[in-house]
Amino acid sequence: MKLPIYTVDAFTSKPFKGNPAAVCILENEIEEQLMKNIAFELNLSETAFVRKTGDTYSLRWFTPAMEVDLCGHATLASSHILWETERQDKNKEIIFNTRSGELKASRKENIIQLDFPLIEQKEIAVPPELEKALGAKPNYCGMTEWNYVIEFENEDMIKNMQPDFELLQSLPAWGTIVTAKGSSDGYDFVSRFFAPEKGVKEDPVTGSAHCALGPYWMKRLGKNTFKAYQASARGGEVGVKVENGRVYLTGNAVTVIEGEITIKN
Numbered sequence: 001m002k003l004p005i006y007t008v009d010a011f012t013s014k015p016f017k018g019n020p021a022a023v024c025i026l027e028n029e030i031e032e033q034l035m036k037n038i039a040f041e042l043n044l045s046e047t048a049f050v051r052k053t054g055d056t057y058s059l060r061w062f063t064p065a066m067e068v069d070l071c072g073h074a075t076l077a078s079s080h081i082l083w084e085t086e087r088q089d090k091n092k093e094i095i096f097n098t099r100s101g102e103l104k105a106s107r108k109e110n111i112i113q114l115d116f117p118l119i120e121q122k123e124i125a126v127p128p129e130l131e132k133a134l135g136a137k138p139n140y141c142g143m144t145e146w147n148y149v150i151e152f153e154n155e156d157m158i159k160n161m162q163p164d165f166e167l168l169q170s171l172p173a174w175g176t177i178v179t180a181k182g183s184s185d186g187y188d189f190v191s192r193f194f195a196p197e198k199g200v201k202e203d204p205v206t207g208s209a210h211c212a213l214g215p216y217w218m219k220r221l222g223k224n225t226f227k228a229y230q231a232s233a234r235g236g237e238v239g240v241k242v243e244n245g246r247v248y249l250t251g252n253a254v255t256v257i258e259g260e261i262t263i264k265n
Helices: 032-042 072-084 128-134 155-160 165-169 207-221
Strands: 002-010 019-026 047-053 056-062 094-098 101-108 111-117 140-143 147-151 175-181 189-195 200-203 225-230 236-243 246-251 253-262
Touching: 002 072, 019 032, 019 072, 032 047, 032 056, 047 072, 056 072, 072 094, 072 101, 072 111, 072 207, 072 246, 072 253, 111 207, 128 147, 128 165, 128 175, 147 207, 155 175, 155 189, 175 207, 189 207, 207 225, 207 236, 207 246
Parallel strands: 019 047, 056 094, 147 175, 189 225
Antiparallel strands: 002 019, 002 253, 047 056, 094 101, 101 111, 111 246, 140 147, 175 189, 189 200, 225 236, 236 246
């Protein structure tokens, strides 16, 4: 069995920046364990499995360690491949059926927009172990269903942070989003995302994190449209708009590898 496979750098217009995702196009269903094995083999932060189902597409996301409920950059990468390979008309919206419900992608020239769910959070007391793991005292600590959301005093604290990943992994949340108000290049806010429990110490650019960051910064800054930067080593830009209980993420993508996976019985 041969499966078409692509590597796409998402939330960037330049190769080797942004966040790489693998996109595997399926003609038929395959076993979940095979998906897990492929994701483990490719060892990227996410591998997306896309299969056409009538007028829509089934979409699943796997890290090297587990399946996840929501992934922005791999959805953007999947949309990019469907349009670039002409599997989908470039003038038509894409509808994905996922573990997070129906997600939509639309395209204007080279900019892709994702229609994603808004992720709520509640403020909590800062766990002492979390403060120790991050090496700095936060201004705010919140908790979504999956992740901590932590605001710090300034952008430099985010960029210079060197977490204790072993300690982070011992905490209840499987991800930690750190953020601060932007002070350079016109960015409204910056962030980083650490997820050692899902097999990714630091995710380069995380669309789903911005589904929580967008509504948070909307309350903090009193507006609903943002230019955001995820300050990982690779770095990436994310456009964010919060409207009618949804979060709209925009960005570019570029294909860097195209090939096949050969599965022998």
